[in-house]
Amino acid sequence: MPTGLSGPPAPQGAGVPPPEHGLPVARPQLGTEQSWWWLGVHGGAGVSSLERAVPGGRDAERAWPSGPGNQPVVLVARASAYGLAAAQNAARQWGSKTVTGVDLLGLVVVADAPGRRPRVLRDTVRLVSGAVPRLWEIPWVEQWRLGEPHLPKECVPLARDLTRLTQPT
Numbered sequence: 001m002p003t004g005l006s007g008p009p010a011p012q013g014a015g016v017p018p019p020e021h022g023l024p025v026a027r028p029q030l031g032t033e034q035s036w037w038w039l040g041v042h043g044g045a046g047v048s049s050l051e052r053a054v055p056g057g058r059d060a061e062r063a064w065p066s067g068p069g070n071q072p073v074v075l076v077a078r079a080s081a082y083g084l085a086a087a088q089n090a091a092r093q094w095g096s097k098t099v100t101g102v103d104l105l106g107l108v109v110v111a112d113a114p115g116r117r118p119r120v121l122r123d124t125v126r127l128v129s130g131a132v133p134r135l136w137e138i139p140w141v142e143q144w145r146l147g148e149p150h151l152p153k154e155c156v157p158l159a160r161d162l163t164r165l166t167q168p169t
Helices: 047-053 081-095 119-129 153-166
Strands: 036-040 057-059 071-078 102-110 135-138
Touching: 036 047, 036 153, 047 057, 047 102, 071 081, 071 153, 081 102, 081 119, 102 119, 102 153, 119 135, 135 153
Parallel strands: 036 057, 036 071, 071 102, 102 135
Antiparallel strands: none
């Protein structure tokens, strides 16, 4: 699970075509208490589980947050073909500067099934990770499937990185 930069730290703008259909931008959300936003790029991405397991983030409810200053955002997608295509779409939206006022911290890919991911999906994760600043991969967590709040050891680097990235300097 890499913790350093995997892709561009800022949107590229010129040369990155915006997606045909992007995620909406939310109305400004003032007075919220969180360190970052979890932006699920599709339904069932795993935001609720991450929100319970890794304190500090808040669900952006599948819309780019807006508000005063740059909003720290973490994209969340399942490791399925559909989820990774949605993540790629959101990364293109950010990379083309279609969305402003966002500090994209990275992408969390949550396993969609137990066991080893098929090669085509591993390759897609690698491709999409090149379009976002950081990638965190969370394996299948059986306790989440059963509705149990659980912080797997694989989430510890994610929690540590997000805390470090969102601490005031």
